[in-house]
Amino acid sequence: AAISDGLKTNNSLQEIDMSYNEITSEGARYISEAIQSNTSLHTLDLRHYPNDRLSINMTVLSAVHHNHTLQTLILPDVRDEYDKRQVTSEVDKINNERTRQGISTLTCYWW
Numbered sequence: 001a002a003i004s005d006g007l008k009t010n011n012s013l014q015e016i017d018m019s020y021n022e023i024t025s026e027g028a029r030y031i032s033e034a035i036q037s038n039t040s041l042h043t044l045d046l047r048h049y050p051n052d053r054l055s056i057n058m059t060v061l062s063a064v065h066h067n068h069t070l071q072t073l074i075l076p077d078v079r080d081e082y083d084k085r086q087v088t089s090e091v092d093k094i095n096n097e098r099t100r101q102g103i104s105t106l107t108c109y110w111w
Helices: 002-009 025-037 053-064 081-101
Strands: 015-017 043-045 072-075 107-110
Touching: 002 025, 025 053, 053 072, 053 081, 081 107
Parallel strands: 015 043, 043 072, 072 107
Antiparallel strands: none
């Protein structure tokens, strides 16, 4: 929750690497709440989480719909093909929305 509060109010942080922090689905919700209101973050790295990968990815991606400054997102890899299609579909929706609004598209990597 402390990181979430910091991300909500920090106006200068442009990149954050939270990889290998064993984030939970609950932690992903806190990060998602924060990035919805953050206007300076350009890169968010959430790679290498052992559990709940699809849940974490979808929670964070739902928040990215409301954040127009995030340009690079590195997510934990999902191994199941159906899950990959869900995540890819959500990224496509975000980028279609951003293109219509004239906003830089999101580059998304799975690691």
